[in-house]
Amino acid sequence: MSFVVNYGFKVKAMQDTIEQFSQTVREAGHDRRPLRILGSGSKSFYGRPTHGETLDATVCRGIVSYEPTELVLTARAGTPLAEIEAALAANRQMLPFEPPHFGPGATLGGCVAAGLSGPRRAYAGAVRDYVLGVRMIDGKGEVLRFGGQVMKNVAGYDVSRLMAGSLGTLGLLLEVSLKILPLPAEELTLRFGMAEREALEAMNRWAAQPLSLSATCYHEGALTVRLSGASAAVRSVRQKLGGEIVEDADSFWHSVREQRHPFFHAETLWRLSLPSTAPAIAVPGRQLVEWGGALRWLASDADATTIRQAAAALGGQATLFRSPEPSAEPFHPLSAPLLELHQRLKQTFDPHGILNPGRMHQAF
Structure with missing residues (x-):
């Protein structure tokens, strides 16, 4: 109805x-x-x-x-x-x-x-x-x-x-x-102690299996995994994977989503979009990994060029998500074909260039 x-x-x-x-x-x-x-x-x-x-x-x-x-x-x-x-x-x-x-x-x-x-x-x-x-x-x-x-x-x-x-x-x-x-019938969050390399391998291996995954987060030696689905399926996966049950799971995932987790207190925060199987990025700083390895949050004082080159070398991109200092270009530079496509879209929808000009890139 x-x-x-x-x-x-x-x-x-x-x-x-x-x-x-x-x-x-x-x-x-x-x-x-x-x-x-x-x-x-x-x-x-x-x-x-x-x-x-x-x-x-x-x-x-x-x-x-x-x-x-x-x-x-x-x-x-x-x-x-x-x-x-x-x-x-x-x-x-x-x-x-x-x-x-x-x-x-x-x-x-x-x-x-x-x-x-x-x-x-x-x-x-x-x-x-x-x-x-x-x-x-x-x-x-x-x-x-x-x-x-x-x-x-x-x-x-x-x-x-x-x-x-x-x-x-x-x-x-x-x-x-x-x-x-x-909403899923049941949700359960598990936590595992493991090194980053082991966690990245586990997240990618589990993603290829019918394990009812609905969220993953790795930070400082702990891999946290959320299962969502039918009650019987969630219980079956829990028995298969093991791990420690996280009691206050809703609060944890809310802190990650809303960036209230202590990791996000960093003044300068980079958002790295990488292939999920990419190894840890070789840049000094602290990391929190989401989305099965495809999203890496990086708190680092390294310069933008160093971080973006490191991300590109792994087949990804780096966005300066938050910083106390204004950035000329917070988003990863576009290739020439993509830049032209964006400019054509802007010209089509906003020919006078008056709507939030420069919000995404200086060129549009």
Whole structure:
């Protein structure tokens, strides 16, 4: 059974707000005046600094429709993630990509725009994998809709996915439709004492087996593994793997997702995307490993060139995720073909270059 949840704005007020946004964007485009798209600001540290007149995306909030039996939810971009997760939890459902909040007011639009996923990402998929459709305003002030509210609706599907991780450089999100999943019947977290090389080998070996994995984390000699699924399957895997049961597991995974774990207290934090089988990166510093080895968090004072060259040598990339000092280019440099593709997308969606200019790269 489907139902509609009405929050906040009535339809007329919402349409007035959208028209106001469109007019602001059109006028800014005419004047070549930059606009800064902002939600709660919980992820403002991510990427390059933005400037310009602020467009407050939080005024567009509320769950538009939620169909538990269809596993689909549509909400306005300014809707707090906490509000969405509470509605889902009431029906024993969840956002499968386990998005980090990084603040109490984190919004759905900010979640999609940042494109960040939590501990479950390697086993359930990323944000973009669950975006079914979006409604947005492009850099010309036009209201556009891509995708739909069902998985079989493929019209514009890839375009809606482009919004994930675009950091507001392609448009102002108004609504997002997401596929959701049921909560697992049971979850259990195990911990093993082992060296990093042994842990990387174990995570990759286990990932190739039907072991109900839903999260992995290695730090300072301890490999922590979460199992999710049917109760019988979880118990069977636990007997096979052994390990010590972690009692306060929810608190641990929350600390990793929200970067409240003591490791993340470092002032300078690098996010390394590497092949899961890559050995430990040869750079001084402390590491925390997630996603079966594919995500390596690095706290290091080494310079950007050294870290990026080391990551590239292993077939990966390095992003300066957080730093007390502003960085000219926090993201890994793009190859010439990729840079051209990004610039063409920016030109198509934001021909006047007014939406969060320079947020991702100096060139766009």
